[in-house]
Amino acid sequence: MDKVYPSAKEAIADIFEGATIMFGGFWYTGFPAELTLALVNKGTRKLTVIAQSVGVGNDLDILAENGQIRKAIVNYAFFPSPDKITEFERQLRAHEIKCETYPMGTFIEKIRAGGAGIAGFYTPTGVGTIVAQGKEHRSFDGTEHILEEALKADFAFVHAYKGDRKGNLVYRKAARNYNPEMAMAGKITIAEVENLVEAGELDPDCIHTPGIYVQRVVKVERPTITFSFE
Amino acid sequence: MDGEEIVGLTNELMALRAANELEDGMYANLGIGLPTMVSNWIEGRDIVLQAEIGFLEQGPFAEPETVDQDLISAGAEPVTTLPGASFFSISESFAMIRGGYIDVAILGALQVSEKGDLASWNNPARKISDCGNIGGAMDLAVGAKKVIVIMEHTTRDGEPKILKECTYSLTAKEVVDLIITDLAVIEVTDDGMVLKETAPGFTPHQVQALTGAELRISEDLKEIEL
Numbered sequence: 001m002d003k004v005y006p007s008a009k010e011a012i013a014d015i016f017e018g019a020t021i022m023f024g025g026f027w028y029t030g031f032p033a034e035l036t037l038a039l040v041n042k043g044t045r046k047l048t049v050i051a052q053s054v055g056v057g058n059d060l061d062i063l064a065e066n067g068q069i070r071k072a073i074v075n076y077a078f079f080p081s082p083d084k085i086t087e088f089e090r091q092l093r094a095h096e097i098k099c100e101t102y103p104m105g106t107f108i109e110k111i112r113a114g115g116a117g118i119a120g121f122y123t124p125t126g127v128g129t130i131v132a133q134g135k136e137h138r139s140f141d142g143t144e145h146i147l148e149e150a151l152k153a154d155f156a157f158v159h160a161y162k163g164d165r166k167g168n169l170v171y172r173k174a175a176r177n178y179n180p181e182m183a184m185a186g187k188i189t190i191a192e193v194e195n196l197v198e199a200g201e202l203d204p205d206c207i208h209t210p211g212i213y214v215q216r217v218v219k220v221e222r223p224t225i226t227f228s229f230e
Numbered sequence: 231m232d233g234e235e236i237v238g239l240t241n242e243l244m245a246l247r248a249a250n251e252l253e254d255g256m257y258a259n260l261g262i263g264l265p266t267m268v269s270n271w272i273e274g275r276d277i278v279l280q281a282e283i284g285f286l287e288q289g290p291f292a293e294p295e296t297v298d299q300d301l302i303s304a305g306a307e308p309v310t311t312l313p314g315a316s317f318f319s320i321s322e323s324f325a326m327i328r329g330g331y332i333d334v335a336i337l338g339a340l341q342v343s344e345k346g347d348l349a350s351w352n353n354p355a356r357k358i359s360d361c362g363n364i365g366g367a368m369d370l371a372v373g374a375k376k377v378i379v380i381m382e383h384t385t386r387d388g389e390p391k392i393l394k395e396c397t398y399s400l401t402a403k404e405v406v407d408l409i410i411t412d413l414a415v416i417e418v419t420d421d422g423m424v425l426k427e428t429a430p431g432f433t434p435h436q437v438q439a440l441t442g443a444e445l446r447i448s449e450d451l452k453e454i455e456l
Binding site for chain 1: 262281282283284285294297298299300301302306307308317318319320321323324327328347352353355356357358359360361362363364365366367368369372373399400401402403
């Protein structure tokens with residue numbers, strides 16, 4: 001078994017118009033930037049994007065600028081300050097694309113459920129807010145809950161620090177974030193890894209994502225993220 | 231009242247007042263923005279900060295030479311970890327939050343109602359009502375054992391942010407326990423809001439005039455202690 005693809009371009013070659021794709025990453029940290037750029041270059045359109053955010057400054061913005069997104073499912077939709085309107089927000093305001101926002105914990109639990117064969121779950125988060133509108137309510141132990149349904153995707157893009165040829169993945173620090181659950185919820189999960197190793201080189205006791213969830217692996221360079229200091 | 235303008239607490243001092251609510255041995259989560267300043271006042275104390283991106287034992291902000299791009303806070307700032315840190319996924323992070331393991335969440339707010347309703351995620355000025363920047367606020371507001379709001383007492387235009395009913399889209403209903411502003415410390419109780427402390431130079435009457443809900447004055451009302 002060897003899941004390694006020679007390039008990001010080849011690993012994403014079968015992504016089709018109208019596909020639903022999950023993207024790991026919190027801002028730039030743990031974000032699958034090379035796979036995303038390959039998707040930008042491929043130009044596939046009418047995508048449903050499931051990610052923390054679109055319009056906040058990682059390369060998902062470029063997908064929006066390229067007109068490739070039809071719908072986004074996020075937990076943090078916009079640039080924090082309303083003074084900066086991204087292309088994503090402009091398209092949303094012009095009703096060119098759709099957006100669903102969920103609370104962060106509900107967002108990732110929907111994805112976890114999707115990957116774990118659970119159709120939905122009841123959560124107290126969002127009761128009494130816009131999030132609860134139109135959803136089934138049920139009381140457990142005297143506390144109101146709402147029904148949230150699972151999320152799955154045709155493809156999931158994840159970024160890992162290390163991976164082996166069988167798709168076992170190890171993340172680094174806070175770059176783990178959304179990646180493990182998205183790896184589970186993607187029908188085809190494509191992992192870009194900073195370090196590619198042979199099977200047997202990763203400590204089996206310390207693997208975060210077992211290879212069964214990962215269909216394709218691509219070796220990438222470690223990205224460089226710059227921070228500004230005042 | 232006319233003449234010299236009296237000012238309330240600075241953001242740093244509001245953060246200090248909020249830090250004084252934390253007890254040793256607690257697990258706490260600080261929201262983005264003003265609440266992150268609370269971390270400046272708890273260095274060396276036995277308080278564990280949870281970062282919702284997926285770790286425990288968040289330490290001070292990183293310096294340019296100690297930046298690790300894989301280690302950022304919920305506000306996407308480069309930070310450090312303290313001894314005893316652990317990393318986990320965001321689904322586990324919110325299992326901790328909804329599961330009731332976080333003793334205190336300190337959050338920012340746009341509005342708080344007299345029943346403790348919190349509105350923090352959707353500013354109508356953005357003119358988009360059905361989606362926005364929810365982030366972790368709804369889960370924290372519902373899951374943390376205690377919710378402290380730290381915010382300016384009024385808007386930039388001087389309008390009250392503490393109201394009988396919130397007019398902005400809610401984050402959660404009946405969750406706020408304590409409000410710390412530049413002018414006052416107010417407790418939310420089953421019998422309404424109780425004014426516990428006022429900023430130096432402010433009378434209860436002045437605080438009430440800038441508040442949209444009725445305040446009961448605590449029997450042991452005092453000046454904010456820092």
